[in-house]
Amino acid sequence: MSGYLLDKLVSSGVVAVIRRVDPGKVNYLANSLVKGGVSGLEITLDSKESIRKISELKDLYGERVIIGAGTVLNKHQAKESINAGADFIFAPTLDRSTIEYTKEKGKIMIPGVFTPTEMYEGYIWGADIVKVFPASVLGPQFIKDVKGPLNDIPVMPTGGINLDNIKDFLKAGAIAAGVGGSLVKNSLIERNEWVELEELAKSFVTKANKERWL
Template identity: 60%
Template sequence: MMNNNHLLDRMVSSGIVAVIRKVDPEKVKPLVEAFIDGGVTGIEITMDSEVPLQVIAEVKEEFGDKAVIGAGTVMNKEEAEMAISAGADFIFAPILSKETVEYTKEQDVIMIPGVFTPTEMYIADQWGADMVKIFPANVLGPKFLKDVSGPLSHIQMMPTGGVNLENVHSFMEAGAVAAGIGGSLVHRSLIEQEDWSALQELAKKYVEKAGLVKV
C-alpha cells in the first residue's frame, strides 16, 4: 500500500483532479478512462451522486493503479467512514469539520477540507489536513491564492469551483498545487453523446494548461 505522501504527490502530479458529480453510473467508467488517458491523475466521485459508494469501489478496482480515486462532497464523519470503507484514497469536503478531518487522518487517508478564509486555512492545517480546497475558487480568484500563500506558504492549496480552461493557468501561477475541475471538464453533453475521445482531448488540454507552470 502506498503511503499518503506518495498518493498525494501522485494525485496532484497532473495538476488536475476531475470532479465527477451526478453522472450516470453506467457512464462513469468510460469517462474515468477518458480522463486518465488524457493525463488526469486525480478522480473524485461526489457523495451526492447516484450509488457513490458502489461507483467509488468499482472505479478504484479498475483504475486504482492508474490514478488516485477518492470521494468528494463529504459532509461529515459518517460519510467519510462510508467512503473510506468503499476504498476512497482521499476525502474532499466543501466545508471544514474537525470531526471529519480528525477521523479521516486517524484512518491514514488523505483529507482535503474546503476553506474560504486564511483563518480556516490555518485551522485546517492545525487539525491535520493534508491540503486545503479553496472553495468556491471563482469567488476569491487567483490573486487571493497569491496573497495568502505569502504568510501561509506551508499550506498547499487546491482551488475548486468555477475553475476552467481560461483561468486554470492563472490559479496554478498563483501557487495552486492542483485544481479541482467539475462541469467545465465533466462535460454533460459530451457524456450524453458518449464522445469519450473528445473528453480525453479536453482532459489533455487541462493537464497541459495546468502543467505550464509546474515546477
C-alpha cells in the same frame, strides 16, 4: 503510503470532479479522463450509486489513479467512503472530526475553506491540502496574497476552474486544481463523446503542467 498517494494525486495538476453523472457512464468517463492524463478522480456523494462507483473504480485502477469521495460533509460519510476504498476525502466545508478520522485511517484529507483562518485551522487539524472553495468567488489574487503568510499550506482551488483561468490559479501558488463542469462536460457525456473528453483532459493537464513547471 499516503505521501506517495498525495504526490500521485496532484501530479497532473488536475483533479476531476465527477458529479451526478449517469452511473452507467462513469467508467467510460473515467477511462477518458485517465487516458487524458488526469491523476485524481473525485466521485461526489450526491451522485447516484456514488459509494459503489468509488469501490468499482478503485478495484479497476488500483494505485494507477487516485480515487476519492467528494461533497463529504461529516465523519459518517468519510467512514462510508473510506470503507469503499476512497484514497482521499474532499469536503466543501471544514469539520474537525472528519479531518481527524480521515487522517487516522491514513487517507488524504482536503477540507473546504474560504478564509485564512479556516485554512490555518484545517491544516493544523491535519489536512493535507486545503480546498479553496468556491474559487471563482475569491479568485487567483486571493491565493497569491494568502500564500504570503501561509506559504506552507498547500492550496487546491475548486469551483469555476476552466481552461482560461487554471493557469492563473497555479501561477498564484496552487498545488493543483479541482475541475468540474468545464472538464466533465455533460454535453459530451450525453453524446458518448469519449475521445473528445480525452482530448479535453489532455488540454487541461498540458496547460496545468506548463504553468507549474515554467
